[in-house]
Amino acid sequence: MVRRLNRREALAAGAGAFAAGLGSATGPARALNDYAEQIAKFTGGRTPVEGRVKLELPELAENGNTVPLSVAVDAPSGEGAHVQEILVVAPANPNARVIRFRFSPLSVPEASTRIRLAATQDVIAVAKLSDGTFFSASRQIKVTIGGCGG
């Protein structure tokens, strides 16, 4: 999927490029918190492998205060390595951590909830399996701010 910039991000990216002496703007825009450290703490310093995690968010949140989120992991439940936990972080929120789901061999590695997002950003979910492996997914969501609903 081609990632398009919205106006705010375009400006932020432009500002970043300007500050870096016209270097390329890379990485998630506008991280305001310690989300990377929170992920590292969760994984014990291991880098999660991208994939196997399905993170669902609306493309556009009409209001950032109530955003439906679903996460699922393509992994066997019951026997073998099962999903133990999923951590959800929001890089542009005041606090990185959003929620940590805890599973068991009895449960299916799928969960849904409703969350608060302070701005347009890439939300990240990291899954921890019982064999010590980690998988992740990220998803961009646009959050409506500053209007009559904001």
Add this chain to the structure above:
Amino acid sequence: MAETKPRIRLDKKEVRKGQIVDVKTLVSHVMETGLRKDAAGKVVPRMIINTFNCEFNGQFVFGCDLESAVSANPYFEFKFKPMESGTLKFTWIDDEGVRIEAAETITVV
């Protein structure tokens, strides 16, 4: 805090062994973030449900640790496979240690 009972819905209450049951829960709670200021400019202290747990016949099934980024009136949906008949016990715990509890029974046929 909670003036109303938590809402719980199972997609089925009678299942075959190992069949997946879909569980939805909704509980009334303000989930005050601790980041907001009142009209006088004072920070409103954080007051959230920080833990949710679901057990089946005393065995842990599903749970979560909530932060202030979970919306007010927390909603959860999860799935599990009961291997025997029994009771699902739900517990929500907030920052003041208040516990909200509920239970549902499931029959494995």
Add this chain to the structure above:
Amino acid sequence: MSPRLALCAIVLLAIVGGAVAIAWGRSGPERPHWEGHGIKPPDKDFPLPEIVSGYWFRTKETQAIQDDDFNNPGFFAVEQGEELWSKPDGAAGKSCASCHQDAATSMKGVGAAMPKWREALHKPVNLEQQINICRTERMQAEPWKFGSAELTAMTTYVRFQSRGMPVRVRIDGPMAPWFERGKQLYHTRNGQLDLACASCHEKNYGRNLRADFLSQGQSNGFPVYRLRDQRLVPLHERMEGCIFDVRGIPYAPLSDEFLALELYLAWRGTGLPVETPAVRN
């Protein structure tokens, strides 16, 4: 725009060029198809060619929360209202149920026809006001404050008894001057942004006002569970918000001005099904 930001914007244009044109163009997420989901207006002079509930202007995710009563946190207010319905309060030792018995039968249709003329007061009253009239006169209890959880819950519970029924208010007889006043207020520009209700909700619904996708501003779902506030919001609080958003000075909740506007809003939504408690952004 500050000079620094302006410079950033220029730098950005140099870097990304064409990509920006795409981003500023029609790249937004797909908008709900609200057209064709409305009902026909009662006559040809009606201000709207089609009367469409705010439901159809919301994203599928927002609609999904309303579609299933279990998922809709607005039902906590319905449940709270149900509890209060049969709870005695005040010196007379009565509850709502003492006079009205089962709300499911006695309140059916009531909420769809408010505001309504009250001869004794020589003015119309809305649901909140009628609830407090019952409390003070029949129950000898304190009136509930506007915006209190109790008053909003009871309003929601009573209005919920009319869910699915068409909104239909009287605008003739003594109601006529109140209707005219409401119509006039609806078309009067207000605030520093100099916008009337009609500027957004009659002339520009189905379009974006900055980040907002404008609806017809229909009242059939109120009180509504707002995703923003994460609680039930009564109509007069929402109207306060609208006037505040155009940087005007809002009328007071339950004032004659808002009552007249409520009447006009109900009329311009004639025939829409009551959706209380609806879910909106």
